[in-house]
Amino acid sequence: MEFLDKLVLPQSSEHLELLHYISILLMTILIPYLSLIFGGTILSLNYFRKSYLKSNSTFLQFAKDVLQIVSVNNLTAVALGILPLFTLILIYSQIFHKTGTHYTTDLFLAFLFITVGLLFIYTFRITFSLDLIFKNVEEDSVPEISKQDFVKIKSSSAKILPRYGYFGIIFLIAGIWILMGVLTSAANFEYWQPGSFISMLFSLKTIVYLLLFISFSFALTGSFVLFYVFFWDRENFQLEGNYREFFIKINSRLVYYSSLFIPVLLLFYIYLIPRIYLSGNVFTFSFLVLILVLVALSLNHYILNKFKINYNPLVFFFLILAVFSMIVQKEILIKNATESNALILSSEYNKILAELKGAGTEEAINAAEIYQVKCSACHQFDKKLVGPAHFDVLPKYDGKLNQLSSFILNPVKVDPAYPPMPNQGLKPKEAEAVAQYLLDEYQKVKK
Numbered sequence: 045m046e047f048l049d050k051l052v053l054p055q056s057s058e059h060l061e062l063l064h065y066i067s068i069l070l071m072t073i074l075i076p077y078l079s080l081i082f083g084g085t086i087l088s089l090n091y092f093r094k095s096y097l098k099s100n101s102t103f104l105q106f107a108k109d110v111l112q113i114v115s116v117n118n119l120t121a122v123a124l125g126i127l128p129l130f131t132l133i134l135i136y137s138q139i140f141h142k143t144g145t146h147y148t149t150d151l152f153l154a155f156l157f158i159t160v161g162l163l164f165i166y167t168f169r170i171t172f173s174l175d176l177i178f179k180n181v182e183e184d185s186v187p188e189i190s191k192q193d194f195v196k197i198k199s200s201s202a203k204i205l206p207r208y209g210y211f212g213i214i215f216l217i218a219g220i221w222i223l224m225g226v227l228t229s230a231a232n233f234e235y236w237q238p239g240s241f242i243s244m245l246f247s248l249k250t251i252v253y254l255l256l257f258i259s260f261s262f263a264l265t266g267s268f269v270l271f272y273v274f275f276w277d278r279e280n281f282q283l284e285g286n287y288r289e290f291f292i293k294i295n296s297r298l299v300y301y302s303s304l305f306i307p308v309l310l311l312f313y314i315y316l317i318p319r320i321y322l323s324g325n326v327f328t329f330s331f332l333v334l335i336l337v338l339v340a341l342s343l344n345h346y347i348l349n350k351f352k353i354n355y356n357p358l359v360f361f362f363l364i365l366a367v368f369s370m371i372v373q374k375e376i377l378i379k380n381a382t383e384s385n386a387l388i389l390s391s392e393y394n395k396i397l398a399e400l401k402g403a404g405t406e407e408a409i410n411a412a413e414i415y416q417v418k419c420s421a422c423h424q425f426d427k428k429l430v431g432p433a434h435f436d437v438l439p440k441y442d443g444k445l446n447q448l449s450s451f452i453l454n455p456v457k458v459d460p461a462y463p464p465m466p467n468q469g470l471k472p473k474e475a476e477a478v479a480q481y482l483l484d485e486y487q488k489v490k491k
């Protein structure tokens with residue numbers, strides 16, 4: 045991503061901080077979306093397969109419903125997946141500018157994989173409806189010329205169709221794996237130096253973090269699908285009888301089993317983080333994640349065992365809050381790890397800013413100001429006041445900036461005709477600037 049590096053503009057420390065907030069915002073869109081698409085597609089594929097093995101139409105219905113719910117429509121893939129991920133690449137090229145890391149390139153790779161994965165999954169979604177249409181058409185009602193094709197397509201669609209889904213999942217998981225690898229190692233400064241791509245993917249931290257994502261993904265999918273069907277879009281989904289019970293059971297069981305893993309994985313992950321990066325905030329947010337997941341788990345219990353679906357919005361709400369806390373925790377870790385680089389980048393910015401303003405004139409303005417405030421009460425250039433006229437004494441300081449500034453810094457008794465000059469308490473830099481100012485003024489009249 046060399047070309048991105050060239051696009052990077054020097055940033056002030058405030059801007060760099062802002063980039064971390066924007067990246068939190070982007071991830072609160074991207075991560076839940078990826079979780080739902082990933083979890084939902086696997087769930088759907090699983091029941092699609094089962095429906096053929098057991099020729100069970102309830103399973104097929106379930107597979108279709110889940111896929112429809114998590115994918116919403118083609119636009120969501122762009123708005124919630126592709127765009128946020130692309131913006132994240134731009135932000136990382138700023139934050140990791142000059143670190144010599146490969147995260148921007150890696151993120152771009154993740155972006156490609158995830159985009160291709162989403163393309164396959166959305167194709168799977170479209171062909172799914174076609175498959176159902178084929179199944180429901182009576183063979184007799186097909187015109188004679190198409191009959192052979194019809195039989196052929198009908199028998200092969202069960203084989204071709206899930207292939208899109210499987211390809212989609214393979215690309216998606218590859219992309220997500222890289223993304224999790226970047227998020228994990230970006231938060232660990234010592235990884236930055238030589239670190240190869242492969243060692244990043246297969247480091248224990250990355251694997252644990254990926255497993256955390258997968259557990260969250262299934263938990264979120266289960267609770268979201270229930271939430272969608274029973275609350276969000278309940279007019280369109282009037283589930284009845286057996287299918288309703290089946291629907292609740294499968295999803296709440298999914299929430300139950302996948303969130304059991306989260307606390308264990310999370311504790312293990314924190315254990316793996318180097319101590320120096322564990323600030324108080326990291327602990328606070330990790331603790332928050334634990335509490336939220338445990339509350340969601342216990343509420344889910346009522347749905348699983350007593351079919352009390354009215355607890356579902358709370359379960360979903362707590363789980364999504366837990367995901368948000370995970371994201372904030374991650375960003376704090378990344379911010380802690382990039383702190384020194386942020387200093388380097390912002391000092392560069394300050395340097396450029398100073399050059400733009402013109403370093404020399406800035407001091408001259410200050411000197412004149414200091415003179416007005418601190419000296420003009422007792423001095424004038426051409427008249428004596430409390431002290432002597434400057435033009436009377438400056439000839440002896442001509443070309444002797446150091447001597448003059450040391451007098452101003454620390455006045456000594458000179459002329460018996462005057463009282464001693466009180467120390468004006470200037471800083472060495474200021475004294476020098478004022479001395480330079482006096483000499484400059486003197487040069488002007490000398491000519």
Ligand code: HEC
Pocket residue numbers: 415418419420421422423430431432437451452456457458459460462463464465466468470478
């Ligand atoms: C409270 C009045 C007062 C203030 C304020 C004051 N001066 Fe003076 N200054 C004097 C007096 C009195 C002398 C004469 C001291 C002597 O000859 O011993 C003097 C002498 C000087 C001299 C001549 C030194 C020499 O070698 O003859 C310079 C130069 C000078 N002041 C610069 C400054 C500058 C620059 C400031 C402001 C940062 C300043 N003064 C503020 C009263 C003041």
